[in-house]
Amino acid sequence: MAKEVAYSLDARSALKAGVDKLANAVKVTLGPKVEMWL
Template identity: 55%
Template sequence: MPKQIAFDESARRSLEAGMNKLADAVRVTLGPKGRNVVLEKKWGAPTITNDGVSIAKEIELEDPYERIGAELVKEVAKKTDDVAGDGTTTATVL
């Protein structure tokens, strides 16, 4: 499959939109008044969680450029979880 190349302003906006969609889903869990999120699984029962990295891992976007933006933020959450073990929600929102 040939690679698509995009380098204009609309490509940057699509990356940012993907990042924002993921961050918005995780943001609701931040802080002492943070809420839980229900995750639909491909198999089994839905999961209720307030863990930022768990939420980030489950998000899949249709648009390929938005998906790349979301994957960048997912990597931030995964690295934060690996190194610190906590703070994934804060790292994602920042």
């Protein structure tokens, strides 16, 4: 199984894209009035 290792700006932008995708999916289901605890 091959793995791709990203560093610096590439890694940060890929991580941000993943987090943004997750946040967009969750905000639709939770709505604006729900407090999230992280």
